[in-house]
Amino acid sequence: MRWLTLAAIAALAVFLAGQRVVLAQQPTEIVSVLRPGPLPVTDPFDPAWDEAPAVDVPLGPQAMTIPSLLKLSVPTVRVRSLNNGDQIALLLEWADDTRDDLTVADQQFRDAAAIQFPVGQELPNICMGAAGQLVNIWHWKADWQRDIDQGFQELVNQYPNFFKDFYPGGVTGTPPFTYPTDFDRPEARQFQVGWAVGNPFSVPQRPSPVEDLKAIGFGSLTHKDRQEVGGRGVWRDGRWRVIFTRKLAAPDSESADLRRDQVPVAFAVWNGANQEVGARKQLSGFYTLRIQGQERILGLPRNLVGWLAAGFIGVLAVVVVTLRFLRRRAAAGI
Structure with a gap:
C-alpha cells in the first residue's frame, strides 16, 4: 500500500503546485504548547488560544477513490494546539461562507472536520491507513453540534408542517409528538430502530459532537466502542472554529497514544454547501505534532x-x- 501513499502525496503536490503553493515554504511542525491548568476546551474564541502558534495547513482534493472531490472548496485549515501534560486540545479554523449543520433532508450535507493519528509507530497510508496500519480518526460533525446546542434535529425542523398523528403503543404525549422525549419507553423504541440498536447516527442524546473512529483503509471506517474525544464548534462571521480534545493517554488499544513528544497528524475538512460527504473531501499530508512536556531522555519521559x-x-x-x-x-x- 506504500504506492498509494506516494501517489496521494504526488497528487497533492501537483495540485498545490498548480495553486502556486510552494511546499518547501510551509512549516511541517505544529507545536502543542504546554499550558498548566484547565484548557479552553469549550470556547474556541478563548484568548488562551492566542498562546499557541497558528499553522496554516494547505489542503488538496481527495482524488484516490470515489466519490472524489473535483473542485477544492477549502484551501487551508489553521491549526493550534495546547496541552497541560494530561489533556490535549487542538483548534481547527477555516473559512466557510455558509453554516451547514442540518442533515434531515436527503439533499443536505454537513460541514465537518477530522484529525487523523497513526495508532502504531509506522507512518500509515494517508488515506485512512491500510491493512496492518490502524489509524485513529476524530471526526467533528456540524449537525451533531447543532443537536447538542439546540436539541436533536428531526423532520419537523426541516418540514414544520410534518405531522405524526398516531403510534399503536408505548408512545407518550399527544400528536404530533416530540422526539425523543415521547419515545423514551422501551416499547416505543420499536418505531425508532436505529436508536434501539444503538446506531450512533440515530441516538438523539449526543455526549460529544466528535465521533471517535478507527480505520485500516478505504471503506473500513468504524465507530469505536469507547468514545473519549470531546469538542465544540462555533461558526461566526463566515468561519468555523472547532475544538478537539482528549486525554494524552490512549484509552484503549485502538486509540492513538499521544504521550510522545512527536506524533504524525493529518487533517480533513468537508464543505456541506459543496455537497461534500465521505471520501469527497479535502485533506492534508502528514504533519508533525510536537507536544511540549512529552519530550523523552534515554527513552523515558522528561x-x-x-x-x-x-x-x-x-x-x-x-x-x-x-x-x-x-x-x-x-x-x-x-
Missing part, C-alpha cells in the same frame, strides 16, 4: 527523568552528609 534525577541528587546528598558525620565522629575518637 518529567520522569527529572524526578529520578532529583531523587538521585537527594539520595547522594544524604550519603555525603552521612559520610561527613561518620568521619567527624571517627576523627574525634567517638
Whole structure:
C-alpha cells in the first residue's frame, strides 16, 4: 500500500503546485504548547488560544477513490494546539461562507472536520491507513453540534408542517409528538430502530459532537466502542472554529497514544454547501505534532527523568552528609 501513499502525496503536490503553493515554504511542525491548568476546551474564541502558534495547513482534493472531490472548496485549515501534560486540545479554523449543520433532508450535507493519528509507530497510508496500519480518526460533525446546542434535529425542523398523528403503543404525549422525549419507553423504541440498536447516527442524546473512529483503509471506517474525544464548534462571521480534545493517554488499544513528544497528524475538512460527504473531501499530508512536556531522555519521559534525577541528587546528598558525620565522629575518637 506504500504506492498509494506516494501517489496521494504526488497528487497533492501537483495540485498545490498548480495553486502556486510552494511546499518547501510551509512549516511541517505544529507545536502543542504546554499550558498548566484547565484548557479552553469549550470556547474556541478563548484568548488562551492566542498562546499557541497558528499553522496554516494547505489542503488538496481527495482524488484516490470515489466519490472524489473535483473542485477544492477549502484551501487551508489553521491549526493550534495546547496541552497541560494530561489533556490535549487542538483548534481547527477555516473559512466557510455558509453554516451547514442540518442533515434531515436527503439533499443536505454537513460541514465537518477530522484529525487523523497513526495508532502504531509506522507512518500509515494517508488515506485512512491500510491493512496492518490502524489509524485513529476524530471526526467533528456540524449537525451533531447543532443537536447538542439546540436539541436533536428531526423532520419537523426541516418540514414544520410534518405531522405524526398516531403510534399503536408505548408512545407518550399527544400528536404530533416530540422526539425523543415521547419515545423514551422501551416499547416505543420499536418505531425508532436505529436508536434501539444503538446506531450512533440515530441516538438523539449526543455526549460529544466528535465521533471517535478507527480505520485500516478505504471503506473500513468504524465507530469505536469507547468514545473519549470531546469538542465544540462555533461558526461566526463566515468561519468555523472547532475544538478537539482528549486525554494524552490512549484509552484503549485502538486509540492513538499521544504521550510522545512527536506524533504524525493529518487533517480533513468537508464543505456541506459543496455537497461534500465521505471520501469527497479535502485533506492534508502528514504533519508533525510536537507536544511540549512529552519530550523523552534515554527513552523515558522528561518529567520522569527529572524526578529520578532529583531523587538521585537527594539520595547522594544524604550519603555525603552521612559520610561527613561518620568521619567527624571517627576523627574525634567517638
